[in-house]
Amino acid sequence: MALIVVVKLVGKKIGFKILFNKVFSLWKPRGQFQLMDLENDFYLIRFQDKDDFDKILMGGPWVIFGHYLTIRPWSLDFSATNKEVDNQIVWISLLGLSEGYYSKMLLRAIRKEIGLVIKTDEHTNAAIRGRFARLVVCVDLRKPLISKVQINGKTQRVEYEYLPNIYFTCGLYGHTTAFCLGKNIGMMENPTDTTAPVTEESNLINRVEKEPFCPWMLLERK
Structure with a gap:
């Protein structure tokens, strides 16, 4: 199972470095993670530790600057071209x-x-x-x-x-x-x-x- 999630800050744009620092402070992960920016303000996060992955999916809701950080497990059918959050x-x-x-x-x-x-x-x-x-x-x-x-x-x-x-x-x-x-x-x-x-x-x-x-x-x- 790939330990990858797709995230997007609902209703607000956020830069790569700011997002990285915010989620690191918010989640306090045990292991390392990689952040990759995609189209339409989506980001891909790959975890090394399964406990971190489970914590992020099952915890929350996560809020940054007063806006929800939407999180979903990555799947093969995900497309960043659909910019709306359902x-x-x-x-x-x-x-x-x-x-x-x-x-x-x-x-x-x-x-x-x-x-x-x-x-x-x-x-x-x-x-x-x-x-x-x-x-x-x-x-x-x-x-x-x-x-x-x-x-x-x-x-x-x-x-x-x-x-x-x-x-x-x-x-x-x-x-x-x-x-x-x-x-x-x-x-x-x-x-x-x-x-x-x-x-x-x-x-x-x-x-x-x-x-x-x-x-x-x-x-x-x-």
């Missing part, structure tokens, strides 16, 4: 979530409506934080981000960390007014009927698509 592992916060909803059922529901839950922070996992739940989920950046969900009839905001470039007309990451197809073709004119029955697996939570996308979706970490 799936990204991100932190989300559910501010004000009641302790009673910290359950596996909630995690399954979030997986269905927002994205695959990779892990929770230690406070959420122990249900001791009280003010909010914080989770790592895998989201598809090609689709509008989910801004709100309902939990037992109560609207719950979904806040995203380190995703500064959300266009609030359509909820898509990286869009602008000039290039947003959703603005021109009215992609938000026919939202899903949120009064329809939900499946048994997701009866705790369902999408609320009629709510507008707002700046509170972006949580600033201090």
